[in-house]
Amino acid sequence: MSKLHKEKRLLDINGAGNPECLKEIRREEQNRLVAVLSAASAIELVEELNELHDALIGRALKLAEIELARLGLGAPPVPYAYLLFGSGGRREQTLSSDQDSGIVYSDPEDEEDAERLAHYFRSFAAMVVDYLIKIGYPPCEGNVIASNPEWCLPIGEWERKLDSWFAEPSWENVRYLLIVADGRRVAGDAGLVERWHQRFHRDVQGHPVIARRMMENTLRHKVLVGVFGQLLKERYGENAGSLDIKYGAYIPMVNVFRLLAVQAGIAETSTIGRIRALEQADILTAKEARESMEAFDLFLKLRLLAAAKDEEGQWIGTGKLPAEKLNREWKTPLKKALKLGRKLQRQVEREMRYRFGGR
Amino acid sequence: MVKKSLLALGALLVLFPSMAFAADGEGPTTTMLDMGLNALWILVAGILVLLMQGGFILLETGSTRMKNAGHVAGKTIFTVGLVSLVYWAVGYGFAFGGDAGEGLSKFIGIGDFFFNPPIAASDGDSYPSTIFFVFQLAFAAVSLSIAWGGFAERAKLSVYLIFTLIFGSVIYPVIAHWIWGGGWLADDGSQDYAGSTVVHLTGAMAAFAATILLKPRIGKFNKDGSANEILGHNQVFTSLSVLLLWVGWFGFNAGSAVAVGDGFFGYVAFTTQLGAAGGAVAALLISWLVKGKADIGVTLNGALAGLVAITASCAYVEPWAAVVIGLAAGVLVFLSQQFFEKIRVDDPIAAMSVHGAAGVWGTLANGLFATPALVEKVGVGQAGLFYGGGGHQLWVQFESVVVCGAFAFAASFVVLWIIKQVIGLRVTEEQEIIGLDLSEHGNYGYPEALKKSGSASL
Numbered sequence: 090m091s092k093l094h095k096e097k098r099l100l101d102i103n104g105a106g107n108p109e110c111l112k113e114i115r116r117e118e119q120n121r122l123v124a125v126l127s128a129a130s131a132i133e134l135v136e137e138l139n140e141l142h143d144a145l146i147g148r149a150l151k152l153a154e155i156e157l158a159r160l161g162l163g164a165p166p167v168p169y170a171y172l173l174f175g176s177g178g179r180r181e182q183t184l185s186s187d188q189d190s191g192i193v194y195s196d197p198e199d200e201e202d203a204e205r206l207a208h209y210f211r212s213f214a215a216m217v218v219d220y221l222i223k224i225g226y227p228p229c230e231g232n233v234i235a236s237n238p239e240w241c242l243p244i245g246e247w248e249r250k251l252d253s254w255f256a257e258p259s260w261e262n263v264r265y266l267l268i269v270a271d272g273r274r275v276a277g278d279a280g281l282v283e284r285w286h287q288r289f290h291r292d293v294q295g296h297p298v299i300a301r302r303m304m305e306n307t308l309r310h311k312v313l314v315g316v317f318g319q320l321l322k323e324r325y326g327e328n329a330g331s332l333d334i335k336y337g338a339y340i341p342m343v344n345v346f347r348l349l350a351v352q353a354g355i356a357e358t359s360t361i362g363r364i365r366a367l368e369q370a371d372i373l374t375a376k377e378a379r380e381s382m383e384a385f386d387l388f389l390k391l392r393l394l395a396a397a398k399d400e401e402g403q404w405i406g407t408g409k410l411p412a413e414k415l416n417r418e419w420k421t422p423l424k425k426a427l428k429l430g431r432k433l434q435r436q437v438e439r440e441m442r443y444r445f446g447g448r
Numbered sequence: 449m450v451k452k453s454l455l456a457l458g459a460l461l462v463l464f465p466s467m468a469f470a471a472d473g474e475g476p477t478t479t480m481l482d483m484g485l486n487a488l489w490i491l492v493a494g495i496l497v498l499l500m501q502g503g504f505i506l507l508e509t510g511s512t513r514m515k516n517a518g519h520v521a522g523k524t525i526f527t528v529g530l531v532s533l534v535y536w537a538v539g540y541g542f543a544f545g546g547d548a549g550e551g552l553s554k555f556i557g558i559g560d561f562f563f564n565p566p567i568a569a570s571d572g573d574s575y576p577s578t579i580f581f582v583f584q585l586a587f588a589a590v591s592l593s594i595a596w597g598g599f600a601e602r603a604k605l606s607v608y609l610i611f612t613l614i615f616g617s618v619i620y621p622v623i624a625h626w627i628w629g630g631g632w633l634a635d636d637g638s639q640d641y642a643g644s645t646v647v648h649l650t651g652a653m654a655a656f657a658a659t660i661l662l663k664p665r666i667g668k669f670n671k672d673g674s675a676n677e678i679l680g681h682n683q684v685f686t687s688l689s690v691l692l693l694w695v696g697w698f699g700f701n702a703g704s705a706v707a708v709g710d711g712f713f714g715y716v717a718f719t720t721q722l723g724a725a726g727g728a729v730a731a732l733l734i735s736w737l738v739k740g741k742a743d744i745g746v747t748l749n750g751a752l753a754g755l756v757a758i759t760a761s762c763a764y765v766e767p768w769a770a771v772v773i774g775l776a777a778g779v780l781v782f783l784s785q786q787f788f789e790k791i792r793v794d795d796p797i798a799a800m801s802v803h804g805a806a807g808v809w810g811t812l813a814n815g816l817f818a819t820p821a822l823v824e825k826v827g828v829g830q831a832g833l834f835y836g837g838g839g840h841q842l843w844v845q846f847e848s849v850v851v852c853g854a855f856a857f858a859a860s861f862v863v864l865w866i867i868k869q870v871i872g873l874r875v876t877e878e879q880e881i882i883g884l885d886l887s888e889h890g891n892y893g894y895p896e897a898l899k900k901s902g903s904a905s906l
Contacts, residue, residue, distance in 0.1 A: 311740065313740070315737065315738060315739070315740050316737045317737065317738070319738070321739065321740040324675075324677070324739070325674070325675055325676050325677035326670075326674070326676055326677070327670060327674065329670075329674030329675060330674065
């Protein structure tokens with residue numbers, strides 16, 4: 090995409106006065122991106138798509154701040170940062186991703202202040218989430234979202250929360266840790282997020298066994314390729330014949346590189362960024378990194394292709410690639426990529442067993 | 449202790465010959481003892497085969513949904529009762545009656561209708577005809593229960609009644625006569641030791657005809673042709689059913705020796721176990737390899753397929769061949785299930801794959817693996833292709849599969865087609881959704897679990 094167009098788009102977004110305008114910009118831009126989908130590199134396309142999402146979310150935050158001020162709550166009383174988790178955190182949002190988010194803000198001075206800050210940021214979060222729904226980002230089904238008070242906290246409480254999750258790595262807590270491992274600042278104060286990241290990585294170093302728990306938590310998503318190299322497609326139901334690209338290819342790959350990155354203390358949250366950083370840290374060889382990158386590029390592309398428009402023209406993603414879209418040209422590289430995914434998954438499994446013993 | 453045992457042994461040695469001499473005088477003769485032993489074993493085997501109905505009840509109920517459980521389970525008891533009466537009145541006569549002329553008896557037996565047997569075996573009989581009747585009846589009932597797989601969850605109760613009358617009196621007896629009752633396939637030397645074709649393929653073909661005419665259950669297939677999975681409500685029932693059938697199968701196969709004699713029935717039991725084991729193991733492994741998950745349902749069907757396949761060949765093949773026959777049956781049943789789903793045939797109990805495909809394979813396997821020594825022992829047909837018998841026996845086996853399969857299918861199809869035209873085969877859509885427990889019997893098999901108001905979501 091031309092630099093000119095990018096700048097114009099940013100101007101449009103920052104000039105938008107309400108969520109409806111933003112929704113319209115999003116619709117136009119996404120249609121433009123879909124048109125070049127099969128030709129472009131998926132990595133670049135996803136990068137651009139996520140720049141679009143970031144800009145839209147950033148503008149929604151601004152609009153919410155303005156609206157709160159108009160309602161008499163004033164400007165944000167202390168610095169804050171808006172965090173994205175999940176695919177947003179990894180800069181891998183699709184055309185139909187939902188909101189996984191949180192807010193971190195400066196510690197209050199006393200109890201009275203704490204209540205005041207909590208009141209402001211909860212109202213703010215509710216407004217932002219509402220705006221984003223209007224722009225076409227559905228709320229997170231698992232309630233990992235800024236408007237949930239559990240995910241909208243001052244930095245001190247965030248640190249205590251992280252510590253408690255590491256101290257008690259139950260299934261649910263490990264799930265939370267996997268979510269926050271992909272956490273990224275989309276707007277707001279960088280220092281707060283830096284503190285937040287440092288706490289996470291300090292805790293990882295202090296609890297090495299968390300790596301195994303993380304792996305166990307993600308093992309149920311197997312790479313969908315069989316012993317004979319055959320694709321393990323859906324057998325029954327409306328999606329019979331389709332391949333679950335999201336959970337059978339993309340997510341296992343994300344899980345492998347998240348785990349390796351977290352262990353190595355790499356703060357990068359996008360999968361591609363993690364692969365690059367792992368290569369630089371000599372954890373992956375140049376060949377492994379290149380192959381992984383190629384495989385992941387294909388998964389990203391197929392994941393975008395798996396999206397479809399519903400009756401109202403909204404993009405919906407089942408994550409399942411229909412049989413008719415699995416054309417011959419992609420079958421061979423897909424099988425190769427899936428085999429690599431399976432190999433990596435097993436490698437990590439073996440390494441964990443070696444380090445922490447079997448169970 | 450040792451002293452005492454030796455004393456007892458010595459005493460027995462002294463006593464035993466004198467007892468044997470005493471028998472010459474007033475006790476049973478050795479031929480009578482032989483007859484008695486045969487009788488005892490055949491009756492036990494017949495009871496084992498009858499107990500297989502418990503397996504079919506659990507198999508069919510476990511593989512279907514809760515709302516039909518009482519109906520599916522209970523109707524088997526009813527049809528076993530009904531087929532007993534029909535087989536007694538007519539079926540047995542058509543299968544084994546000896547009054548037909550030479551030409552006619554190639555195709556059907558005549559005589560012994562409303563069977564009224566002598567109360568005991570007469571001189572020269574190797575077993576009482578009463579016991580042979582009970583044993584044969586149990587086989588007819590098994591074949592019928594196999595057929596019900598194709599009717600499951602949608603046929604009217606009245607259809608079960610009418611079809612039992614025809615199947616028990618004509619369809620099954622005619623095929624039994626062809627191969628076992630001295631009919632034309634028996635003359636050709638068709639080898640079907642315990643009924644891969646006679647019992648299993650016949651039942652499966654009736655199921656096939658039924659499922660074609662009944663059409664798939666509501667919700668089984670989508671408009672675009674893709675299938676939905678309608679899971680059975682109790683995998684524990686299904687697993688137990690396989691064990692019951694497996695145990696019962698020792699009566700089915702080893703009982704088909706209809707003699708104790710030199711203990712050959714033990715060899716039959718031995719190959720039966722190997723075949724079943726091969727089927728179970730191969731089915732789990734193939735489903736694991738191909739689908740990425742080890743499928744319990746396929747494994748259970750694999751064990752049954754192994755049993756079905758070894759049924760024809762259990763007396764004719766060497767142990768290694770029994771294992772091969774079982775393993776191949778396990779793989780075959782997995783592929784066959786996928787095939788039937790692909791051609792949009794709804795087969796809830798997998799009757800066509802387990803009893804049909806594996807039945808065909810087991811019968812054909814004789815043409816490959818039958819050994820000269822065992823063929824001589826049993827006294828039917830010739831050795832198979834791999835034992836220097838050439839293609840002759842394989843051809844005979846092929847012929848009996850095709851002819852019996854075609855007859856069973858055509859006859860069942862015609863009968864069911866007529867029933868369909870006259871009274872209809874299938875319950876209404878509403879009844880099917882509410883469940884046959886309520887529509888056919890007025891009560892749920894699981895009353896506490898299901899509300900009588902009949903929620904459509906079931």
